[in-house]
Amino acid sequence: xxxxxxxxxxxxxxxQAFDYEESLKRENIDHNDVVQxxxxxxxxxxxxxLMYDKLLIVFLKGNKCDIxxxxxxxxxxxxxxxxxxxxxxxxxxxxPELAFATTVHHMTTLPVSPxxxxxxxxxxxxxxxxxxxxxxxxKLFMMMAENAxxxxxxxxxxxxxxxxxxxxFGHLLRPSISSIMKCLDFVQNGNPLKPKAIHILNTTSLFxxxxxxxxPFMRSDLFNCIQTHPSDMxxxxxxxxxxxxxxxxxxxxxxLPSMEYLHFQNLEKxxxxxxxxxxxxxxxxxxxxxxxxxxxxxVQISPYDECSHL
Numbered sequence: 001x002x003x004x005x006x007x008x009x010x011x012x013x014x015x016q017a018f019d020y021e022e023s024l025k026r027e028n029i030d031h032n033d034v035v036q037x038x039x040x041x042x043x044x045x046x047x048x049x050l051m052y053d054k055l056l057i058v059f060l061k062g063n064k065c066d067i068x069x070x071x072x073x074x075x076x077x078x079x080x081x082x083x084x085x086x087x088x089x090x091x092x093x094x095x096p097e098l099a100f101a102t103t104v105h106h107m108t109t110l111p112v113s114p115x116x117x118x119x120x121x122x123x124x125x126x127x128x129x130x131x132x133x134x135x136x137x138x139k140l141f142m143m144m145a146e147n148a149x150x151x152x153x154x155x156x157x158x159x160x161x162x163x164x165x166x167x168x169f170g171h172l173l174r175p176s177i178s179s180i181m182k183c184l185d186f187v188q189n190g191n192p193l194k195p196k197a198i199h200i201l202n203t204t205s206l207f208x209x210x211x212x213x214x215x216p217f218m219r220s221d222l223f224n225c226i227q228t229h230p231s232d233m234x235x236x237x238x239x240x241x242x243x244x245x246x247x248x249x250x251x252x253x254x255x256l257p258s259m260e261y262l263h264f265q266n267l268e269k270x271x272x273x274x275x276x277x278x279x280x281x282x283x284x285x286x287x288x289x290x291x292x293x294x295x296x297x298x299v300q301i302s303p304y305d306e307c308s309h310l
Contacts, residue, residue: 006279010052013276018153020054027061027154034060040071046078048283054153061154062192076190084182086135091143091277093267101136108262109148111247116156117196118148119247123163123259129170134179143270143277145193150273157196159243165202165231172210184217195225199242201252203228 024031034056041047056074063069081088093099104126110119120141124132145158187195200207207228215223229238235253239245248254249262256262 005275009275009279013150013273014052014054017054017150020057020153023057023153027057029057029060029065029154033065033067037067037070037074040067041074044071044075044078046082047074048078048280050283054150058149058154059192061156062194070192073190073192076185077192080182080186080190084186086179087138087142087182087186089281091139091281092274093271094274097133097136098140100131101133101140102263102267104131104133105137105140106259106263107140107144108249108259108266109144109151110161110243110249110256110262112152112155113159113243113247115196117159118145118152118155118157118193119159119161119243120144120148121161121163121249121259124166124171125260127166127168129168129174132171132174134175138179138183143273144266147266147270147273149193151269155193158193159197159199160195161199161201161243163201164204164207167204167206169206169209172206172213180214181217184214188219188222195222197242198226200226200228201233202231 023029031053034053037056037060038051041051042049056070059070059074059077060067063073091098093102104124106123106125108121110121113119122141126132211223211226227242239248239253245253246255249256249259251259257265
């Protein structure tokens with residue numbers, strides 16, 4: 001990948017991403033804290049030399065503007081990206097594995113909630129456990145989450161909605177213990193999108209088995225986010241106390257298009273990030289270090305200071 005192509009890719013992605021200055025004002029964040037965060041993580045072994053303000057501000061917000069906590073989160077995030085290829089590489093919807101995963105699950109990013117959170121929803125559409133691959137599902141989830149960040153900028157947390165319909169005991173046996181532990185490590189230590197609520201719709205007794213297996217490995221703040229809702233739940237209560245109709249697909253009484261439509265609409269959005277993710281994978285593998293310094297100099301677009309790179 002040539003330098004000119006990398007610059008074009010980065011500019012295209014960041015130009016289409018959220019407004020940095022608007023986010024500083026909306027979330028009451030000081031740009032100098034972003035600069036300080038950059039300085040702290042600059043020499044971390046897994047953190048790319050080229051870091052953008054639009055990435056760092058998300059980590060800062062996700063850690064309540066605690067610079068040291070944000071630095072630890074950045075370091076863990078990139079450490080896991082470098083050491084867990086099953087969750088992050090390759091991020092290409094044209095790959096047979098991910099293309100198949102998009103037919104097994106419907107997943108979509110929903111509008112920002114009234115309490116200023118990202119919202120991601122997941123539903124199983126192919127209920128055969130043999131077609132369920134946990135690693136590919138988490139990879140697809142991370143692609144959706146990164147697209148949400150690029151679209152909406154820093155927010156107060158993440159609301160995850162899982163429709164448990166069609167999940168069987170066979171699904172619980174599919175993930176490896178290693179994958180589950182890595183996932184929990186990421187969610188609890190390396191994730192700038194802090195879970196604020198995890199809603200399990202159409203829950204069954206099977207979910208209680210699952211959560212009893214995971215509880216010993218979950219911190220209390222994550223465990224306390226989980227809220228279960230039976231198949232005969234009162235949706236009016238859900239709209240009033242959790243997510244309003246304008247944030248939900250039509251399948252769940254919401255005002256948005258169907259879950260299937262939103263799923264494919266979101267796939268189109270993340271497909272447009274294909275070249276960026278190829279660049280990032282190469283960069284993390286240190287295949288672009290020979291011109292990283294030059295690239296940093298060229299993409300100094302931030303109006304704030306010379307050491308800030310977008």
